[in-house]
Amino acid sequence: MIIGCPTEIKPQEFRVGMTPNAAQEAVSHGHEVYIQTGAGAGAGFEDADYIAAGAKTVGTAEEVFAKADMIVKVKEPQAVERKMLREGQVLFTYLHLAPDPDQTHDLIASGATCIAYETVTDNRGGLPLLAPMSEVAGRLAPQVGAWTLQKANGGRGVLMGGVPGVGPARVIVIGGGVVGTHAAKIAAGMGADVTVLDRSLTRLRYLDDVFGGTFKTSFASAGNTIELAQAADMIIGAVLIPGAAAPKLISRAQLADLKPGAALVDVAIDQGGCFETSKATTHEDPIYDVDGIMHYCVANMPGAVARTSTIALGNATMPFMLALADKGWRQACLNDPHLMNGLNVHAGQLTYDAVGEALGIDVIAPEVAVKG
Numbered sequence: 001m002i003i004g005c006p007t008e009i010k011p012q013e014f015r016v017g018m019t020p021n022a023a024q025e026a027v028s029h030g031h032e033v034y035i036q037t038g039a040g041a042g043a044g045f046e047d048a049d050y051i052a053a054g055a056k057t058v059g060t061a062e063e064v065f066a067k068a069d070m071i072v073k074v075k076e077p078q079a080v081e082r083k084m085l086r087e088g089q090v091l092f093t094y095l096h097l098a099p100d101p102d103q104t105h106d107l108i109a110s111g112a113t114c115i116a117y118e119t120v121t122d123n124r125g126g127l128p129l130l131a132p133m134s135e136v137a138g139r140l141a142p143q144v145g146a147w148t149l150q151k152a153n154g155g156r157g158v159l160m161g162g163v164p165g166v167g168p169a170r171v172i173v174i175g176g177g178v179v180g181t182h183a184a185k186i187a188a189g190m191g192a193d194v195t196v197l198d199r200s201l202t203r204l205r206y207l208d209d210v211f212g213g214t215f216k217t218s219f220a221s222a223g224n225t226i227e228l229a230q231a232a233d234m235i236i237g238a239v240l241i242p243g244a245a246a247p248k249l250i251s252r253a254q255l256a257d258l259k260p261g262a263a264l265v266d267v268a269i270d271q272g273g274c275f276e277t278s279k280a281t282t283h284e285d286p287i288y289d290v291d292g293i294m295h296y297c298v299a300n301m302p303g304a305v306a307r308t309s310t311i312a313l314g315n316a317t318m319p320f321m322l323a324l325a326d327k328g329w330r331q332a333c334l335n336d337p338h339l340m341n342g343l344n345v346h347a348g349q350l351t352y353d354a355v356g357e358a359l360g361i362d363v364i365a366p367e368v369a370v371k372g
């Protein structure tokens with residue numbers, strides 16, 4: 001199979017879909033790999049590293065898309081990239097379709113087979129291709145939130161750890177999955193007073209067992225959530241219903257009851273965000289003010305630490321990329337129901353229920369699509 005990896009073009013996105021190590025493994029399995037010139041530079045990989053791994057470089061994204069049977073990327077394809085997809089081609093990347101009707105309609109129209117990293121599952125109930133970037137975004141969230149809390153950035157002027165004689169910042173983390181757990185660990189490590197909310201008691205029991213002395217837990221009823229939010233300096237949004245649009249947990253009207261200058265870090269923004277007032281921002285212009293509350297809503301947070309993120313993502317995607325290349329997407333999905341769960345679009349049809357529900361589009365079952 002011919003595998004293509006273009007340069008990411010989302011603003012300030014420095015990750016790359018394939019590391020030289022991934023390219024080398026694909027080549028050793030008998031595949032041809034085409035990398036766009038300079039695609040790895042933002043993550044610290046030179047063209048020479050890919051060439052040494054047995055890949056070939058080509059100058060433009062158009063050439064990569066024209067040659068490849070399968071495109072491996074990081075972020076959802078931008079409008080100009082969607083025009084280059086074709087029927088029969090496989091796209092393997094993050095998609096986040098539920099809050100993105102334009103992208104969804106373009107991918108359906110392309111005829112391509114689109115497998116979303118964020119909906120591939122594992123046999124422990126996890127999302128193995130979302131997890132590494134959730135680890136990164138979770139660890140970044142208190143760091144960017146602490147910056148947002150600084151007075152010059154519009155924040156409350158509260159230091160995470162306080163100082164002797166002055167108490168620490170109060171941080172709440174809504175959603176205690178991968179993002180939430182990593183965010184809570186780092187915020188607690190910075191000295192903040194941290195509470196994690198979740199609607200899963202099983203998850204809260206686990207967090208309490210493992211981190212009981214480090215941070216507190218609370219059930220995420222609407223009442224508890226708003227009560228804790230009103231006392232918080234920083235609120236980190238980290239909920240997920242896989243593939244679906246994020247539930248809105250704090251309304252615009254409720255902002256009036258938060259502390260002036262509080263920082264909202266909405267990591268769930270890539271699924272539409274969990275605060276009513278969230279709208280996606282970029283690394284170039286990451287924060288904005290609504291009613292005196294500072295919002296940070298960057299949809300590709302891991303791009304800020306592109307080298308760590310690229311290597312972490314590549315470690316996770318590699319076995320799935322190799323299975324798709326070695327077996328073809330149909331056989332790979334038939335052999336692995338967890339990879340089948342990644343199928344979101346095939347040959348002009350949507351194949352993921354939660355996206356169909358969010359956007360009001362008919363869906364066919366992936367098990368039907370794979371045989372069609």
Ligand SMILES: NC(=O)C1=CN([C@@H]2O[C@H](COP(=O)(O)OP(=O)(O)OC[C@H]3O[C@@H](n4cnc5c(N)ncnc54)[C@H](O)[C@@H]3O)[C@@H](O)[C@H]2O)C=CC1
Pocket residue numbers: 118127130131133134135137174175176177178179180197198199200203220238239240241246247249266267268269270271298299300301302
């Ligand atoms: N902005 C960015 O750059 C990035 C964003 N993300 C996003 O972060 C979000 C969280 O991802 P993960 O932690 O990996 O998901 P996860 O599935 O590990 O955890 C989500 C948690 O939310 C909980 N939850 C669901 N509904 C809830 C509610 N109404 N109230 C409280 N808790 C609720 C679940 O029980 C679960 O424990 C996702 O939307 C993901 O796409 C992930 C990486 C990067």
Ligand SMILES: CC(=O)C(=O)O
Pocket residue numbers: 075094130133134270299300301302303
């Ligand atoms: C998960 C995701 O969307 C990202 O890493 O950018």
Ligand SMILES: [Mg+2]
Pocket residue numbers: 270299300301
């Ligand atoms: Mg994202």
